[in-house]
Amino acid sequence: MKYIKEFRNPNLAKRMLDDILHAIKGNITIMEVCGTHTMSIFKNGIRSLLPKNISMISGPGCPVCVTEQGFIDTATKLCRNDDIIIASFGDMMKVPGTSSSLKIEKALGRDIKVVLSPLDCLNIAKQNPNKEVVFLAIGFETTAPIIALSIYKAKKENINNYSILQSIKTMPDVLRHIASNEEVNIDGFLCPGHVSTVIGVKPFEFLVKEFNLPAVIAGFEYCDIIGAIYFIVDMIAKKEYKVKNIYERIVKYEGNKKALAIIDEVFNPADSTWRGLGNIKNTGFKLKDNYKNFDAVSKLNIKMVQSYIHKDCICGEILKGLKKPTECKLFAKVCSPLNPIGACMISQEGTCNTYYKYEAR
Amino acid sequence: MDIITLAHGSGGKATHSLIKDVFYKHFKNDILLQQKDSGILQNLNGKIAVTTDSFVVKPIFFHGGDIGKLSVCGTVNDLAVCGAKPLYITVGFIIEEGLKIDVLEKITKSMAKTAEKTEIKIVAGDTKVVEKGKADKIFINTTGIGLIEDNQIDLSINRIKEGDKVILSGTLGDHGMCIMNSRGELGLDAYIKSDCCLLNTLIRDILKISKNIKFMRDPTRGGLATTLNEIIENSNNSIVLNEGDIPIKKKVMSMCELLGFDPLYVANEGKIVVIVSDNDADIVLKIMRKNPLGKDSKIIGRVINDGNNRVYLKTEIGGTRMLNMLSGELLPRIC
Numbered sequence: 175m176k177y178i179k180e181f182r183n184p185n186l187a188k189r190m191l192d193d194i195l196h197a198i199k200g201n202i203t204i205m206e207v208c209g210t211h212t213m214s215i216f217k218n219g220i221r222s223l224l225p226k227n228i229s230m231i232s233g234p235g236c237p238v239c240v241t242e243q244g245f246i247d248t249a250t251k252l253c254r255n256d257d258i259i260i261a262s263f264g265d266m267m268k269v270p271g272t273s274s275s276l277k278i279e280k281a282l283g284r285d286i287k288v289v290l291s292p293l294d295c296l297n298i299a300k301q302n303p304n305k306e307v308v309f310l311a312i313g314f315e316t317t318a319p320i321i322a323l324s325i326y327k328a329k330k331e332n333i334n335n336y337s338i339l340q341s342i343k344t345m346p347d348v349l350r351h352i353a354s355n356e357e358v359n360i361d362g363f364l365c366p367g368h369v370s371t372v373i374g375v376k377p378f379e380f381l382v383k384e385f386n387l388p389a390v391i392a393g394f395e396y397c398d399i400i401g402a403i404y405f406i407v408d409m410i411a412k413k414e415y416k417v418k419n420i421y422e423r424i425v426k427y428e429g430n431k432k433a434l435a436i437i438d439e440v441f442n443p444a445d446s447t448w449r450g451l452g453n454i455k456n457t458g459f460k461l462k463d464n465y466k467n468f469d470a471v472s473k474l475n476i477k478m479v480q481s482y483i484h485k486d487c488i489c490g491e492i493l494k495g496l497k498k499p500t501e502c503k504l505f506a507k508v509c510s511p512l513n514p515i516g517a518c519m520i521s522q523e524g525t526c527n528t529y530y531k532y533e534a535r
Numbered sequence: 536m537d538i539i540t541l542a543h544g545s546g547g548k549a550t551h552s553l554i555k556d557v558f559y560k561h562f563k564n565d566i567l568l569q570q571k572d573s574g575i576l577q578n579l580n581g582k583i584a585v586t587t588d589s590f591v592v593k594p595i596f597f598h599g600g601d602i603g604k605l606s607v608c609g610t611v612n613d614l615a616v617c618g619a620k621p622l623y624i625t626v627g628f629i630i631e632e633g634l635k636i637d638v639l640e641k642i643t644k645s646m647a648k649t650a651e652k653t654e655i656k657i658v659a660g661d662t663k664v665v666e667k668g669k670a671d672k673i674f675i676n677t678t679g680i681g682l683i684e685d686n687q688i689d690l691s692i693n694r695i696k697e698g699d700k701v702i703l704s705g706t707l708g709d710h711g712m713c714i715m716n717s718r719g720e721l722g723l724d725a726y727i728k729s730d731c732c733l734l735n736t737l738i739r740d741i742l743k744i745s746k747n748i749k750f751m752r753d754p755t756r757g758g759l760a761t762t763l764n765e766i767i768e769n770s771n772n773s774i775v776l777n778e779g780d781i782p783i784k785k786k787v788m789s790m791c792e793l794l795g796f797d798p799l800y801v802a803n804e805g806k807i808v809v810i811v812s813d814n815d816a817d818i819v820l821k822i823m824r825k826n827p828l829g830k831d832s833k834i835i836g837r838v839i840n841d842g843n844n845r846v847y848l849k850t851e852i853g854g855t856r857m858l859n860m861l862s863g864e865l866l867p868r869i870c
């Protein structure tokens with residue numbers, strides 16, 4: 175528990191909350207980009223302790239939430255092929271497509287395996303030489319290195335029955351997209367801690383240079399988060415903006431060079447379509463030419479399914495921080511974790527799921 | 536190799552020898568050995584408690600128990616939390632062909648040993664064998680019968696009032712995280728022992744000392760959070776828990792942190808949550824702590840009457856959040 179207990183110090187948290195109260199002038203809206211931050215804010219009851227003029231809004235930092243419905247529909251269609259084993263992170267199982275989900279398909283007997291790491295897929299592929307193992311590659315810069323490593327190893331070990339259906343997203347440019355949206359009114363960013371462990375501090379410096387917005391990279395314990403809020407409020411009060419890293423125990427300025435190297439070995443930057451936000455330039459990956467044999471779409475000649483989300487679902491506005499889950503007509507009435515309509519309700523780190531879990535009934 | 540085949544479920548010679556050589560051998564008692572189609576029970580004077588449960592745990596052997604022990608403990612505990620003295624149990628086995636007979640015998644022995652500890656008699660049983668792939672090694676169904684001898688015992692959700700205290704008998708999440716770890720899919724090198732145990736003596740002791748125990752339940756699947764939601768679901772009361780008072784083992788907490796689980800939702804198999812009047816809370820706590828199974832007991836919260844029937848958690852830093860029922864199943868997070 176080293177590096178956790180130290181950041182669970184109620185007295186320090188209370189002192190920092192007092193400091194926030196003294197430093198704050200006017201109303202401040204802070205976007206916490208990462209879904210794990212959202213969860214921690216709710217889990218620790220931080221919202222109930224903040225002054226009323228601080229508004230915390232959740233950003234697009236939940237990997238499941240931003241995965242388009244067409245991706246799920248493609249995956250559920252693909253798993254009906256007896257020659258294919260679908261491997262997925264657990265969270266994806268519950269995500270509803272247009273008419274099915276991986277969980278339903280698994281219940282119907284399709285060969286779908288939940289893995290904790292894409293590296294597990296290599297063993298599954300070795301054990302099932304007559305089947306193609308397709309990993310549903312989603313996530314951000316956090317999961318990209320291990321996915322890249324699985325492909326690198328598969329190539330090295332001549333495992334030819336492994337491929338990925340790829341929808342990895344990258345973070346900095348989606349924040350640029352949000353910050354440059356005129357409707358959005360954000361005074362500071364609580365930058366994603368997990369993503370920062372991989373990419374470092376530098377990629378977030380544009381928030382200050384281009385938008386004059388303060389940003390803090392923080393961990394996930396309550397002292398980390400309250401500390402980050404304090405520094406954002408303090409920078410706003412002093413009008414001195416920078417990207418402050420208070421997660422130095424994990425996050426280095428240049429990031430994790432080893433992780434970045436393996437991403438660079440396997441992927442090139444590319445545009446990506448975000449559920450609720452549309453296509454955003456330079457927010458995804460594509461496999462480099464020498465790894466294209468691992469791209470399930472071309473390898474298996476897959477036609478990606480185009481689908482549309484429910485007309486009343488406001489996940490797009492929620493992901494941009496324009497609306498809160500409680501403003502959605504479907505929230506807690508039609509849409510709940512047992513019957514999720516929009517992506518934000520599905521993942522345990524999704525904004526709607528978190529609101530439902532901690533504030534709704 | 537001695538394995539279970541479909542013949543063992545046919546009702547013929549193989550079934551007969553399985554019953555004789557495994558079940559009668561270990562479960563022997565006067566009622567079962569009469570070998571009737573039904574176990575004939577003595578006259579029972581008092582209110583009778585009946586419960587049934589099915590056990591499908593994977594793996595079937597884990598640190599601190601096995602599916603056999605679990606099936607007896609689970610049923611005994613369900614009787615005990617209702618204030619009943621556990622007396623009789625029936626057992627139904629659904630076995631996948633191919634299971635080694637010595638594995639079945641190991642499970643049977645474990646059931647017999649656990650039943651003996653609590654003086655509950657296994658009085659009837661059934662065996663079915665299904666084809667390979669139609670079950671996962673072995674499933675066990677048990678039905679328990681208990682007697683509420685003391686007419687003054689009145690455990691009812693309706694008796695819960697504002698000011699009552701919530702006592703938890705020990706650390707949370709041990710069983711759930713043990714099972715998850717024992718599956719070997721996480722690649723973690725953690726020794727977490729299940730809390731699977733018989734709670735009837737602990738419960739008997741506290742029922743003796745206080746007539747103001749309002750309600751009890753063992754927080755199994757869905758964990759403490761779901762159990763408390765069930766308890767206050769149809770009342771005007773709410774429950775406020777103090778996060779800092781809820782005991783959780785460091786190892787369990789670390790594993791939950793790593794996987795993104797909330798230990799308040801993780802399953803337990805050897806814990807009780809007791810709602811008791813404010814006046815009797817300290818004495819009940821003292822008695823619980825004297826029993827090795829309740830040595831880590833703590834008062835973890837109180838009942839309030841706010842008309843909302845919710846479970847709140849007062850966090851370590853003084854914030855408040857709601858604890859809803861578990862929605863769906865627990866799955867490890869992505870990042």
